[in-house]
Amino acid sequence: MAGFAGAYDSICGRAVNAAIIRIFGGGFQVTLAPDLLDKLSRIVGANKLLMDAEAHVQYGRDWTRVETPSPAAVALPGSIEQVQALVQLANAEGLAIVPSGGRTGLSGGAVAARGELVVALDNLNQIGAFNSIDRSVVCGAGVITEQLQQFAEDQGLHYPVDFASSGSSQIGGNVATNAGGIKVIRYGMTRDWVVGLKVVTGTGELLELNAGLIKNNAGYDLRHLMIGSEGTLGIIVEVTIRLCRAPTDLAVMVLGVPDMPSIMSTLAEFRQQMELTAFEFFSEPALQKVVAHQDLQRPFDEPCAYYALLEFEQTSGSEMDQAMALFEHCLEQGWVLDGVVSQSVAQARNLWRLREDISETIARWAPYKNDLSVVVSKVPEFLTAVEALVNAAYPDFEIIWYGHIGDGNVHLNILKPESLSIADFAEQCGEVSKGVFEIVREHRGSVSAEHGVGVLKKPYLPYSRSPLEIELMRAIKRSFDPNGVLNPGKIFDL
Amino acid sequence: MAGFAGAYDSICGRAVNAAIIRIFGGGFQVTLAPDLLDKLSRIVGANKLLMDAEAHVQYGRDWTRVETPSPAAVALPGSIEQVQALVQLANAEGLAIVPSGGRTGLSGGAVAARGELVVALDNLNQIGAFNSIDRSVVCGAGVITEQLQQFAEDQGLHYPVDFASSGSSQIGGNVATNAGGIKVIRYGMTRDWVVGLKVVTGTGELLELNAGLIKNNAGYDLRHLMIGSEGTLGIIVEVTIRLCRAPTDLAVMVLGVPDMPSIMSTLAEFRQQMELTAFEFFSEPALQKVVAHQDLQRPFDEPCAYYALLEFEQTSGSEMDQAMALFEHCLEQGWVLDGVVSQSVAQARNLWRLREDISETIARWAPYKNDLSVVVSKVPEFLTAVEALVNAAYPDFEIIWYGHIGDGNVHLNILKPESLSIADFAEQCGEVSKGVFEIVREHRGSVSAEHGVGVLKKPYLPYSRSPLEIELMRAIKRSFDPNGVLNPGKIFDL
The missing domain is CATH 3.30.43.10 (Uridine Diphospho-n-acetylenolpyruvylglucosamine Reductase, domain 2)
Structure with missing residues (x-):
């Protein structure tokens, strides 16, 4: 008591x-x-x-x-x-x-x-009604992402939101955090696949939102308000998900580029002509770590400052020629120094691992991690500014960059130097954070591209959102949860 | 005073x-x-x-x-x-x-x-900063839709939201009403193209939302709340729009089908294999009216209960063969009775006019119009139920159906019989509305698929949204506009 x-x-x-x-x-x-x-x-x-x-x-x-x-x-x-x-x-x-x-x-x-x-x-892990014409499926909040992906595949369809935690993340949590991942450039975020929601509000009432409709302009879209609200407005208990056509014969290209502006030019050139299903990037230090610690080979010998990984569907058979022509053009322009393209599913999978295994590989250095975004065109200057900040203050910190550059979403990782204790490293990274978020603010970016705010980013929310926005969020929170019982202390304080 | x-x-x-x-x-x-x-x-x-x-x-x-x-x-x-x-x-x-x-x-x-x-x-009709890497453009709220479409074309890009009023509708209004149109099946609604908003709230403060970002999970997405709020939460003054790759070489197919379930099977079959950019429908009476009053020919002689118009991009040259094979398959299944496909841009345009000229053609009958949606798979039974209702109560009313069936969005039109005065027709249609909205409720549909609520649909909002939802909308309204100065009396009463 x-x-x-x-x-x-x-x-x-x-x-x-x-x-x-x-x-x-x-x-x-x-x-x-x-x-x-x-x-x-x-x-x-x-x-x-x-x-x-x-x-x-x-x-x-x-x-x-x-x-x-x-x-x-x-x-x-x-x-x-x-x-x-x-x-x-x-x-x-x-x-x-x-x-x-x-x-x-x-x-x-x-x-x-x-x-x-x-x-x-x-x-609440039942997969419920499926409709092949609507291409929709009703999922309990506790359905595992991979379970839904498998279900879609079994129907000859596809659930395209995919990320490292698919094997244990749940659909309800994905919706509550508007999970993103590696295919956003083509398929968008979780938000884009939710056509219906059942939500228990902070007063215990049940809201049924949008009922699976594709078009519904009858009043405010409370569904979108709920998506990404991190459990502070309601408990998501059921989700109706839209599925899509399964992609056919995906090919992966890894390109070495001399600098970030060249990645941007390459991205613009490819997107002008083709639908890409992914456009990721990683740095040479990231590649070196992955190759050293995983059973993987460099895509080609020449070391490049950065690498772009792009993926495209081959529906007609002509896409590979088109991609090769674009590759040649980028080579001629000097935007690309070398490249490889997958000739099989196994090769595609191995190329993907160069990017996807980075997070697991660098975990042994207990890295400081930050998930940030700016508009795509500002990524090069943003990276430069962050590197300058870190290098000036902590010249012995090693930075590992990777992320979803086609969406402007970069993952900043700083490896802990062996000589530094975990506590000292954490303290110094705290100092880094303030400077990094200041750069985010200057570039009008987001302090959380896809990881949400939770408690860790709560102190930094004002770097991305104005006092007026935060005040309006509080007012909305009070409307849905007047007694503040739902996930208090997350995103913002009341 | x-x-x-x-x-x-x-x-x-x-x-x-x-x-x-x-x-x-x-x-x-x-x-x-x-x-x-x-x-x-x-x-x-x-x-x-x-x-x-x-x-x-x-x-x-x-x-x-x-x-x-x-x-x-x-x-x-x-x-x-x-x-x-x-x-x-x-x-x-x-x-x-x-x-x-x-x-x-x-x-x-x-x-x-x-x-x-x-x-x-x-x-506020200036087109501002354009960025070719972000494929984004800043528009004053007063920019005309067509002006933006033309601007996008001039940059070798595309603004894909398109509808009959593109020549006079404004971007700010499009966002405020989440305008839809004829390409939703491929490109979504206006909502899907807004990456940034400037909004003046009901207290005269300026909200800047999302700043053009693709990924931003830092707190509630107030941008999506604003989209479709019909000027009741804020005045949209500036919009940052995302553009996309321009579609190449669009082909149009018009298929005659014996009944609505066959349209559904045809839709499912085509979508499983191809990306469609449109899937529209209209009824035989609609076609007859258009052909009689516009300078257009029937697509083929055989009269069919309904017609599907579908459009696809020809990026690789193989899509036409694929579409023809699917057409043959649908013929064999008895889902399709006859069909034509465009061989030129002019032919494609004329086939589109069979669908797009319906609204203008039937205007001379001073029709009762209603914009409704249900989930796609329920369209056949929904149409049957509405027709039964109208035929039972008003056997001399002629119903004209058309719409965006690929999105579950149908436009119900009832032509005024010559013998009936406008006033009597309006009164009888008022009775029809109640029954129609009751059917919408039974089918868990929307009383407004893409036209918004405004004042006309305000009395019917409870057919689509629960008392709790409407109460939450009111609470949100009070947060953004505490004195109720913005568009009072629209969507709901406070």
């Missing part, structure tokens, strides 16, 4: 009834009153209310590992009605809820570190 | 300070106090404040011609700052504002019939 509200205030900016929560020492250690446990257990069933420490660690953290997980309880509802009942109870009892999907986020949006009730959607 | 607020209440549900507005008799006839006129004129300049009856008629109505235009004044601001000053004045003086674009709307969203100040964006 100790005063929790005060401490909580610093997180979410509003008092949550703390009668059931206790703090010990500096951290958050939480117990729930027996009658509340009983009420929770009556909603989801005793075996779906997890109270053991292991579950609390597992469900209290995401891929960031930054905050110490400390939920008060983990509930695994088995129906939409149970989710509603949990939210209604949270309102009545002043409990904070953290909606929880695959917890593969990189901004701490699904972290429960302050005695919250985790509502994990794992068991 | 008579009490205007009471009458106004019935429109927008909240009192607007009416000290400056007078009502005569049953209609709204409005004069502004000289000091207010003076303030308005100091903001935009005397020659940009239109007070003549002709301008008031012109700027007070849209294409619906349903309500009698009666604005208090028409202001033509020449800058964003002037728009802000007008909104600030409106707040101070209790004036209602109707934001005004090309006024080509079909739901009365831009009608000013109750003494409002029309803020017409005509003079």
Whole structure:
């Protein structure tokens, strides 16, 4: 019965009834009153209310590992009605809820570190009605991305949003964070594939949004407001997803370029003539690390400052000739120094690995990671400015760049020098962040291109969004969740 | 100085300070106090404040011609700052504002019939910065759609949102209504091409949203909330538009089909294999009317219940063979009875006219028009249900169907029988509407697929949106426009 509200205030900016929560020492250690446990257990069933420490660690953290997980309880509802009942109870009892999907986020949006009730959607994992004419499928929030991709393939169709965490991320979480990935240049973000949503609001009411329609101009599009709101406006419980034609015979080209402006010219030239399904980039240091640590070969001997990886569909048989002609043109212009193109599915997969294995490869250097975007044309000057900043302040830091350059989305990675302790590195990176976000602001970019804001980027939101925008977000939050029970302290403080 | 607020209440549900507005008799006839006129004129300049009856008629109505235009004044601001000053004045003086674009709307969203100040964006018509790498262009809200389409073409690019009113509709209005049109199946709605917005809120503050970014997951996407909000949340003053690769060598096929399910099978078959840029439909009565009144020929002799018009790009030269093979397959299945394909640009244009000239052709019958959508697969049963309803109640009504069937968007048109007066026809159509919207609700469709809600569909919004959704829309409206000065009485009452 100790005063929790005060401490909580610093997180979410509003008092949550703390009668059931206790703090010990500096951290958050939480117990729930027996009658509340009983009420929770009556909603989801005793075996779906997890109270053991292991579950609390597992469900209290995401891929960031930054905050110490400390939920008060983990509930695994088995129906939409149970989710509603949990939210209604949270309102009545002043409990904070953290909606929880695959917890593969990189901004701490699904972290429960302050005695919250985790509502994990794992068991709403049914793939429901499929319609071949609408090319739509109804998914419970807990359906795994890969499960949906496989389902689409089984129907001769395609779910095109793809990223490293497809094997464990859930559709509900993808929608809540508007997940992006490696095919955005052609297929857009998760946002572009959601034609219907069921959402439990902060008052426990059920919103059914857009009902699978392609065209619907009847009032404000609350569906788009919900997408990317990171569980702060509602708990996404069901998603109707649009599928598309499966791509045929994808070919991959890796091109070496002398500098960033040349990548831009190459991108413009290819896009003018062809539909690309991907346009990624990575730097020479990134390539060196991957080749050294994975079972992969350099695409060609000549080292280049940067590499572009582009992918295209071969529907007619003429695309390869077209791509080769464009490659020749870029060579002549000096934009490209060398290149390879896949001749088989296996080769295409290996070329992709040069880009996709970077993240895993550099993990051993405990890198500082940042996910940023600017408009595509500003990427070269943005990279230059960030490199200058880091090199001036920390000349022994090694920067690894890669990302979705066709969308203006770059992943900045700084490797920890061996000589530096993790704590010192973290502190120095904190200093780097401020400077980097200042450059983001100058370039009118985004402090979070695809990873969301969560808790990690909350302090930096004002670098991308104006005080007026943040005030309007707060007002919207109050409309959907008047008591502030949903994911408090994420994105912004109330 | 008579009490205007009471009458106004019935429109927008909240009192607007009416000290400056007078009502005569049953209609709204409005004069502004000289000091207010003076303030308005100091903001935009005397020659940009239109007070003549002709301008008031012109700027007070849209294409619906349903309500009698009666604005208090028409202001033509020449800058964003002037728009802000007008909104600030409106707040101070209790004036209602109707934001005004090309006024080509079909739901009365831009009608000013109750003494409002029309803020017409005509003079914010500059096309600004273009970037060939980002393929983005900055447009003042008053840029005409066709002007943007031409600009894109001049850059070797394409603005793909296209519809009948392209010659007079404005970009700001397109965004405010999320305009759709004839290429949605391939290119989506206006929403899908907006990468940045400048918006003046109901308090006169300037919101800058998304700044041209492709990927931006930093907080709620207020841009999407603004798109389609019909001027009730803010006045769109500037739009950054993304352009795309220009399509090459478009071919058009018109297929005769025996029934609606066959159209669905044909659509599914073609989409599985090809990217279509359009999939439209019209009925035999629609075709007969067009052929009788335009300088056009039937595509083939055999009359069919319905016709599908589909369009595809020929990028590689093999698409025509592919389309012909699919056509043969559909013939064999009995889904298609006959068909033609364009062999030239002129032929393609003439085939398109069979579909595009319908609206103009049937205008002479003063038709009842309704713009509806359901999920694509439900179109056949939806059409059957509506026809049964109309035929049972009004057996002498002739129904003309056409629309964007690839998106589930059908335009229902009922021709006025010669024997019926306009007033009687309108009354009977009012009865039809209720039944039609009931069928829309049963099919979980939209009462407005692409025309917005405005005033005409306001009474029917609950057929598509739940009380909770409408309550949340009201709450959002209050956040952006606390004094209710922006387009009151449109979409919903406060």
